[in-house]
Amino acid sequence: MARYNAKTVEKKWQKIWAERKVFEANMGDKKPKYYILEMFPYPSGRIHMGHVRNYTLGDVIARYKRAKGFNVLHPMGWDGFGLPAENAAFQKKIHPAKWTHENIAAMRDQLKKIGLALDWSREFATCDPEYYGQQQALFLDFYENGLAYRKEAWVNWDPEENTVLANEQVINGRGWRSGVPVERRKLAQWFLKITDYSEELLDTLAKMDRWPDKVRLMQENWIGRSKGARVNFQIDGRDQPLEVFTTRPDTLFGASFCALSADHPLTEELAKDNSELRAFQEKCRKLGTSAEAIETAEKLGFDTGIKVRLPVGDGRELPLYVANFVLMEYGAGAIFGCPSADQRDLDFARKYKLSTPAVVLPEGEDEAVFEIGTEAYTGPGTMINSEFLNGLSTDEALKRIIEHLESAGTGKSEVVYRLRDWGVSRQRYWGCPIPFIHCETCGHVPVPKSDLPVKLPEDVAFDKPGNPLDHHPTWKHVKCPGCGEDAVRETDTLDTFVDSAWYFARFTAPNAKDPIEKSAANYWLPIDQYIGGIEHAILHLLYARFFTRVLKKLGQLDVDEPFTGLFTQGMVNHMTYQDSEGVWVLPDNVKTKKDGTFVRIDTGLSVTEGRYEKMSKSKNNVVDPDDIIEQFGADTARWFMISDSPPGRDLLWTDAGIEGAWRFVQKVWRLANDSLPALVSAPTTRPDRFSKEEIKLLTLTHKTIAGVSKDIEAFHYNKAVARLYEFVNGLSGIDEKSRKSWAFRQALLTLIRLLGPMMPHLAEEIWQKLGHKTLLADAPWPEVEKEFLSDETITIALQVMGKLRDTLEIPPNTDKSGLEKKALASEKVQRAIGDKEIKKVIVVPGKIVNIVIG
RNA sequence: GCCCCCGUGGCGGAAUUGGUAGACGCGCCAGACUCAAAAUCUGGUGGCCUUUGGGCCGUGUCUGUUCGAGUCAGACCGGGGGCACCA
16 A cells, blocks of 8 residues: 655645635625634744644634534735844845745745645735725724824934834843944824723723633733822922822821922923933933843932922921832822832832831731831731821721822822833834824824825835935925925834734725725624734734724724634744754754764764753754655644644644654554445445444544544644544554444544544545545534443442542443442452441442541 | 742643543553564553562642542742833
C-alpha cells in the first residue's frame, strides 16, 4: 500500500473547496448563523506557528459548526497599517504599500496551504482605501456625536526623529531608535471619548460568561472604578475652593497637607510669576517618561506658601504643595494628604516634616499609645481624633462624613474611573488619515463625506525624520471646505487599534457603500466565538467593545457586545539553544550527539539547552510552518497543534511531537486502506440484531461521538484527540473478518467524520475512497444513539478505610444493598477488615463502596 | 507594592458536583518481523519493598475538614501573568 501523499492530496482538496465555493457564507439561509473569527494577522511577511495554532483552533470550530447544521461565517483579512511598514521603507527603501501588499500575497498563499475553511470572498486589508475611507466616515460620525474631540495632551517626543513615540517605544527615557532622551511635549491630539462608556463597559463584563475570567478581571482593573468623594477646601485669599478627590473621606480629620498636580490649572497660574515653580514643573514632567524612574522616584513637593482650610472641624490651616506623585488625569488633579492612612502621603509627610495624626485605630491597639511609624495603616478600624466620627467603624464613618459634607455643601460622593480617553493621533504616514482640515478662520473643519476617502499620497519620501505627510510638498495644502481660503490637512493618522476596532463588523458586508450594512451586521453579529492571543486582553477588546456601543448609538447596528464567546490561546514555545559563544542557534542547526550533548551543525561549536520560550526571531528558536507543511503536510501540522497541549496553555513544539502526529495521520490512512476490501462486502443496511462484539464496537463509536463533540465545544481539543486515538486503536484491533460488518462500516465512517474538522484533507480523501460522491465538508456531524452510550457492566471501587482493596464488575443498575453484599463478599476486602468491627458502610451507587472499621 | 492564575511520572497532559490518581500521546525498555536497518506490530513502563499473594508511599510543603482530598479551607514555598505614584 502506498504511503499517504499529503502534498498532492491536500492541494487537490484545497482546489475543490475553492472551486465549489464551499465556505462562502450567505445570509438568508434557514439554518442558524454562527460567526467564528480569529484575530486577523498583521502582514509582517510570513506566517508563524502562532498563526497556525490560532487559525487551526478556529477552523476546527468552523468545520464542526458547519457539520452541526449552522450557517457559518469564517472570514479573513489583514491588519494592514502599522509602523513596521514604515521601518521597512526607511531601511530597505521599499514603499510601505508595496511591502504590505507583497507580504499579504505571501501570507495568503501560506494560509491557503493550511486548508482553512475560510470565506476568502470577504477578504480585505485595513490599508485598502475602500476600508479606511469608511473608517474616516465613521470618525466624522463620532465627531458629530461629540465622541471625537481635540485637546492638548502630553506626549513622548523624540527630538531627533521629530515624532511622537508610544510608551513602549521609550526605553530608559530614550527613543528606541534614535537613542536620544525623550521630551515631554504638549500637542493638540485627537481623542475618542471612551470614558463616556466606562460604566457600561465595566458593568456588562459581569454578564459576559463566555469570556475568560482572567480577561474580564484585567478589563475590570483597567477601567478601575473607585467610589469616593469630591471635597472642597477653601483657599486663603481666594473665592474658588480647591477640589480634591478621595476614596477615604473618613480620614479627613487626619489631613496634614494638600497637593496639586504639576499640570493643575492652579499650578500653571502660580507658575506664571514663579520661576522656581516652573523649574519644579519641568522636573516632574521629565519623570513621566521613564517607568523605571517612577518606580524609584522620591516623593517630591514644592510648597506654594498658600494655605487651605480643612472643611471639617475648626477649619484647620493646611499647607498647599505641588507634588510629583499627583496626576492631573485622575480624579480632581489634587489631593489631600492623610499620612497616617496612606503610604505615599506618609513618605511625603516625613520628608517635609509634616504632622501625622492617627485617625483610624486598628483592632486590638490602645489609643493612648498608638502611633504611626514608617508604615501607614490603611485597613479598617475605629475612628479616633475625628470629632463627630470618633468611635465609629471606618465603614460607618465613610457614610457619616459624606452625609455631613453634602449637607454642608463642601463635598459630594463621586465615582471615578482610571480609564482615560483614547488618544488616537499618530504622527505617521502608514495609517488612516484623519479627515479634517485646519483653517485659520474656521478652526478644524471636517472633510465633507462626499470627498472621502482622504487617500494617502503615494509619492512620499522616508529619507528625513518626521511624518512624511507633514513634509509632502502638495498633499496637505487644500482649500477650507467652510470658507474656501487656503488651509491645511490634518497630517496625523489614526492609531491602528482603530482599524481593528470594527473590522469584524465590516466582514459582514465587506463591499457595502456605508461602513456597516445594518441588515448584514444584525444577521451575523455578535461574533459567537472570537479567538486570539491574551496580549489583546485589554486594549483591542476594549476598543472593539467601545466601537460596537457607539455603532449602536449611531444606529448602524443593534448589538451591544461584539464578542459573545472569547477564547485566548496559548503561545507556541520551543526549546532555546545557545552555542559556546552565547549566540542563539536555530533548532534546525542543532544536532544531538550520541552522548546526549548538542553541537551546531554549521560551525561544530557545542550548544547548550535553555528554557522553552515563545518562538521568536530574537531567540532564534523558530520553526517555519512552510517547512513543516512541506515535509509532513497541513493535516499533520494541524493535528499536532491540537493534540497534547490544551488550547489555552502554551504549546511546546518538539520534533518528536510533530513526528508522532505524522505517524497518526499515516495510521488512519492505513486503517482505512486496509479496511477497504472488507468494506466492499459489508452490508449497507442496518441489521436488526447485533453480536456482542458489534455492540461493544457501536458503544465505543457512540461514546466517541458524544465525547468528541463535548470536548470540541469546550475547547478541550487535546481530550478529543485522546478519544480519537482510543477509537483508532479500537478499530485497528478488529480482525479482517469482523470488518465485514455494518457496525464496522459505521464505526469507520464515524471516525472519518469526527476527524473532518481536524485533518480535513485526509478525511475528505478517505471519504471519497469509501464511495461518497458528495463532500465530507458538506456532510452532517454523526448523531449519538443513546442506547449505545451505556456499558453492560461498570467497575466499582471497593475501599476499606478509604484505601482501595478490590474492584467489582457489576451491572450499572445494581442497588445499594446489592453493592454492599458484593463488597463484603470480596476476599480482599475481608482480608483488609481482618477481625476489626465494621462501623459503617458508605455506598455510592455507580462509584464506590467504602467500609469503615474500628 | 497591589491583583490574578498555575504547581500531578522522564516529558506534554487526563481525572463530572470530593469517590479506583496518572486516560491519551511522547520518550524509554523488552519482544516479533528483517541478513540488517527503517517502518510496522505486541507487551511493559510513578517510586520503594516483596516470600510474586501482595504491601507501603505518592498530585510543591505543612496543617485542617471528611468515611474518603489532586479536587474544599488556612498558612507557607516555587513559577507565570496583569497593573503600577490611580489619592
